[in-house]
Amino acid sequence: MAATIVSVINQKGGTGKTTTTINLGSALQKLGKRVLLIDLDPQANLSYSLGITEPACTLADVFSGKDKLADCIQERNGLFVAPGTNDLVDVEISLVNHEERERFLQHMFEEVQDFDYILIDCPPSLSLLTVNALAASNEVLIPLQMEVLTLQGLGQILNTVQQIKKNLNEKLKVKGIVVVMYDKRRKLSSEIEDYLKENVDEYIFQQRIRLNVKLAEAPSFGQSVLDYDAASYGAKDYLGLAKEFITIP
Numbered sequence: 001m002a003a004t005i006v007s008v009i010n011q012k013g014g015t016g017k018t019t020t021t022i023n024l025g026s027a028l029q030k031l032g033k034r035v036l037l038i039d040l041d042p043q044a045n046l047s048y049s050l051g052i053t054e055p056a057c058t059l060a061d062v063f064s065g066k067d068k069l070a071d072c073i074q075e076r077n078g079l080f081v082a083p084g085t086n087d088l089v090d091v092e093i094s095l096v097n098h099e100e101r102e103r104f105l106q107h108m109f110e111e112v113q114d115f116d117y118i119l120i121d122c123p124p125s126l127s128l129l130t131v132n133a134l135a136a137s138n139e140v141l142i143p144l145q146m147e148v149l150t151l152q153g154l155g156q157i158l159n160t161v162q163q164i165k166k167n168l169n170e171k172l173k174v175k176g177i178v179v180v181m182y183d184k185r186r187k188l189s190s191e192i193e194d195y196l197k198e199n200v201d202e203y204i205f206q207q208r209i210r211l212n213v214k215l216a217e218a219p220s221f222g223q224s225v226l227d228y229d230a231a232s233y234g235a236k237d238y239l240g241l242a243k244e245f246i247t248i249p
């Protein structure tokens with residue numbers, strides 16, 4: 001069966017994309033799924049967070065045609081990873097004049113079939129790399145902090161998804177919005193509650209990801225939080241998210 005391909009997107013920086021890609025991926029793997037993580041961000045935070053520092057082959061090599069995606073994939077604790085690199089900045093520039101510039105990633109995925117899920121950690125922009133991810137995906141997952149300023153960007157993300165759906169990829173759909181860095185002690189403003197209820201209620205996952213220092217510590221140990229501290233809130237929340245995730249058609 002073909003993999004379900006999911007782009008983890010939010011054009012705002014530091015909203016939990018990389019943390020969600022790694023830990024949802026790890027949780028899905030613990031549930032018995034075969035998972036490939038794609039580090040599409042030139043910051044290469046995902047690769048680093050899983051202990052991959054100087055990979056012999058990166059996604060930039062695959063974009064340039066030097067290597068095949070399958071030959072670049074590494075295994076870390078049962079998870080499969082296609083490493084990123086700062087060279088993805090150059091890739092993006094060289095794509096601009098290419099006729100099929102939005103479809104490179106889609107063509108790469110045609111060669112790797114034996115995964116249940118492919119999760120793509122996108123850069124914090126709606127750049128050509130992100131457009132490649134969206135053109136290649138079945139679904140998008142949006143990590144969202146409950147703050148007025150991050151909500152402002154949500155409409156823009158949903159609008160981009162609609163544009164991609166119309167012009168490049170009619171099968172694309174929003175899988176859901178996951179509330180991250182959730183602080184129970186902080187009362188949400190009624191402005192935020194109302195906005196979410198009126199606009200995106202049906203998309204919000206029941207499982208929220210709480211603020212948890214273990215989630216911030218785990219990358220230093222090159223591990224997902226589920227491997228680093230399975231008893232932490234971070235591990236429990238992402239496992240809960242994975243269980244909910246696989247029940248949504």
Ligand SMILES: Nc1ncnc2c1ncn2[C@@H]1O[C@H](COP(=O)(O)OP(=O)(O)OP(=O)(O)O)[C@@H](O)[C@H]1O
Pocket residue numbers: 012013014015016017018019020041043045122123124180181182209210211212213215216217
């Ligand atoms: N639930 C959480 N509790 C505590 N810290 C968190 C949580 N989620 C993420 N963090 C921390 O917040 C910071 C930003 O998270 P992350 O790197 O996942 O965001 P991002 O959206 O990938 O950022 P960028 O846009 O730069 O790629 C990181 O230091 C991460 O460890």
Ligand SMILES: [Mg+2]
Pocket residue numbers: 017018019041045121122
């Ligand atoms: Mg990131």
